[in-house]
Amino acid sequence: MKFAASLAILAAVVSASTCSWPYSPFSTSGRWILNSNGEKVLYAGTNWPGAGETMVPEGLQYASVSSIVSGIKSLGMNVIRLTFAIEMVDDVYAGGDKTLKEAFEIGLGAGNGSIILQKVLANNPQFNENTTRIQVFDAIAAECFKQEIYVHLDNHISRAQWCCSSTDGNGWFGDVDFNVSNWKRGLQYMAKRGADWGNLMSIGLRNELRNVSNNAAISKTYNWETWYANMIPAAKAVHDANNDVIVFLSGLNYDLDLSAITLGTDLGNGTKFVLSDFSYKDKLVLEQHFYPWDVSSSANCTEMQEYLYEGGFNALDENNNTVVNHMPVVLSEWGHDFEDVGLDTSDSYTYYSVYAECMNSFLPKQNVGWMIWTIVGSYYTRQSILDFDETWGGVAKFELS
Numbered sequence: 001m002k003f004a005a006s007l008a009i010l011a012a013v014v015s016a017s018t019c020s021w022p023y024s025p026f027s028t029s030g031r032w033i034l035n036s037n038g039e040k041v042l043y044a045g046t047n048w049p050g051a052g053e054t055m056v057p058e059g060l061q062y063a064s065v066s067s068i069v070s071g072i073k074s075l076g077m078n079v080i081r082l083t084f085a086i087e088m089v090d091d092v093y094a095g096g097d098k099t100l101k102e103a104f105e106i107g108l109g110a111g112n113g114s115i116i117l118q119k120v121l122a123n124n125p126q127f128n129e130n131t132t133r134i135q136v137f138d139a140i141a142a143e144c145f146k147q148e149i150y151v152h153l154d155n156h157i158s159r160a161q162w163c164c165s166s167t168d169g170n171g172w173f174g175d176v177d178f179n180v181s182n183w184k185r186g187l188q189y190m191a192k193r194g195a196d197w198g199n200l201m202s203i204g205l206r207n208e209l210r211n212v213s214n215n216a217a218i219s220k221t222y223n224w225e226t227w228y229a230n231m232i233p234a235a236k237a238v239h240d241a242n243n244d245v246i247v248f249l250s251g252l253n254y255d256l257d258l259s260a261i262t263l264g265t266d267l268g269n270g271t272k273f274v275l276s277d278f279s280y281k282d283k284l285v286l287e288q289h290f291y292p293w294d295v296s297s298s299a300n301c302t303e304m305q306e307y308l309y310e311g312g313f314n315a316l317d318e319n320n321n322t323v324v325n326h327m328p329v330v331l332s333e334w335g336h337d338f339e340d341v342g343l344d345t346s347d348s349y350t351y352y353s354v355y356a357e358c359m360n361s362f363l364p365k366q367n368v369g370w371m372i373w374t375i376v377g378s379y380y381t382r383q384s385i386l387d388f389d390e391t392w393g394g395v396a397k398f399e400l401s
Contacts, residue, residue: 021148025244026201027282031316033246033328033369043152043330043369045079046072046393048140051156051163052379054107055088055133056100057140059376061119065126065136069143072375080149081332081371082140083156083207086179088133089186100136101129107160108381116380134193141197151197152248152371153190154204154332158183162382164254166213173230175218180230184237191242202246204287204332205234208254224260225268227252232278239280247280248287248330251312255289255333258312262286264324275325288312289333292355301358308362316368328369334359335373335392 023035033041048068050057059068072080091097098106100120104113121127126139141151157163157170159177164170169177187205194200211222235247251258259265261273275281288311295307308331314320315327336356350356363370374393382388 022145022150022199022201024198024201026246028246028285028328029282030318030326031328033285041369042367043079043150043371045077045081045150045152045371046075046375047081047083047154047333047371047373048375049083049156049379050137051083051085051160052107052382053160054103054113054380055085055098055160056103056107056120056136056380057082058379060124060136061116061380062123062377064123065140065143068375069140069147069149072149073147078148078150079152079201079369079371080140080144080375081152081154081204082137083154084137084190085160086155086158086183086186087160089189090182092134092189093185097132097134099130099132100127103133104380108386112386138193138197141194141199145197145199149199150201151194151199152202152204152332153194153200154207154248155183155187155190156207162379164208164210166210171210171212172218172222173226174221175212175215184234187234187238188241191238191245195242195244200242200245202248202285203238204248204250205231205238206250208289209250209252210254222252223268224252225271228267228271228273235278235284236280239283243280243283246283246285248285248332250287255287256294256311258286258288258315258329259310262312262315262323262325262327273325275327285328285330286312286315287330287332290331290359291334292336292353299354301354301362304355304358305362313366313368316366330369330371331363332371333373334370337391338393 023037025036026041027034035041048057052058088097100117104117107113108116117129127136144151158179159170161168169175172178173180191203209227212218231249235249238245238247249261251261260267264272264274266272275284278284290308295304312329314323315325315329317323318326336353337350374390376390376393378390379388
């Protein structure tokens with residue numbers, strides 16, 4: 001497929017040459033992530049969703065863990081953004097992680113769950129009905145280590161479901177399903193668990209923080225001051241649990257806005273984000289998202305670049321003296337439709353759109369890390385639809401099955 005060749009070229013531009021691997025732990029200096037030898041590391045990878053209703057990483061009914069990782073490797077990629085739900089860790093503390101049998105039956109219903117489980121086990125005979133969900137995460141990390149792929153964990157959501165909306169109960173601190181204490185506990189648990197993997201290099205604290213539209217009391221607290229009061233203690237909690245990992249900080253408005261962090265502006269009552277304030281300042285990275293719908297369908301590439309720059313990419317510009325906090329920024333989600341490969345460039349979601357062409361040229365020029373959405377071609381279930389077809393991805397289903 002043409003998209004596979006394009007991603008391989010894009011990944012090759014940012015892949016670091018190594019003599020051994022993984023040269024951990026990583027640290028940061030200015031706009032760069034560095035390995036333990038002081039060499040620059042640029043992430044070039046993909047999202048692997050694992051925060052859906054089953055809380056089992058997607059795609060295993062169509063392919064084995066090893067074949068999916070091999071597909072990622074074949075594209076020249078060097079990292080996966082492996083998403084998880086806090087609910088999975090809550091279950092551990094409530095009596096133990098669910099087995100695959102339990103996970104699929106709870107997530108899909110007894111009948112459908114049994115059918116999908118048998119397909120997963122047929123493709124992955126190293127698992128059985130009693131394998132737990134977190135053991136699947138362990139196995140994915142182990143295969144990634146074997147094939148020299150970094151793992152970046154992402155706390156995608158608290159209650160497992162498709163993300164994200166302003167009414168899903170997971171949008172902001174204290175929302176109906178966003179228990180802040182459980183969130184910090186879950187982050188610490190996964191950071192400690194991943195310490196044994198050998199290739200857990202970084203962890204994202206929270207995916208796409210956003211205002212809520214169905215909870216007026218919570219909506220009143222949607223501001224940068226509340227962000228600071230919650231994200232900074234969470235970052236410290238992760239660092240205390242595993243001081244080797246890099247911590248990714250997401251911003252506001254579905255992770256489109258990092259401007260108050262990069263510019264060091266007053267977040268409220270004199271609170272400011274100043275990188276040098278933190279003892280672990282060399283362990284912090286910003287993450288940003290950008291999709292075609294985030295700008296006008298008529299936006300040109302220059303306008304898209306300006307949008308990214310003002311949203312957070314300005315932290316990469318060490319010549320910009322108005323930026324207070326120069327830090328690495330990783331575009332941890334971006335993407336477009338891979339099935340619709342028609343030549344109509346007016347459709348902003350397609351492979352040949354201005355957006356896609358712009359991102360494929362802009363990212364390597366900026367020397368910025370990225371993870372595209374997504375590696376899987378379907379979900380066990382999404383928004384109550386079984387085997388939901390994902391046209392914005394597909395190595396697992398469309399290329400390896």
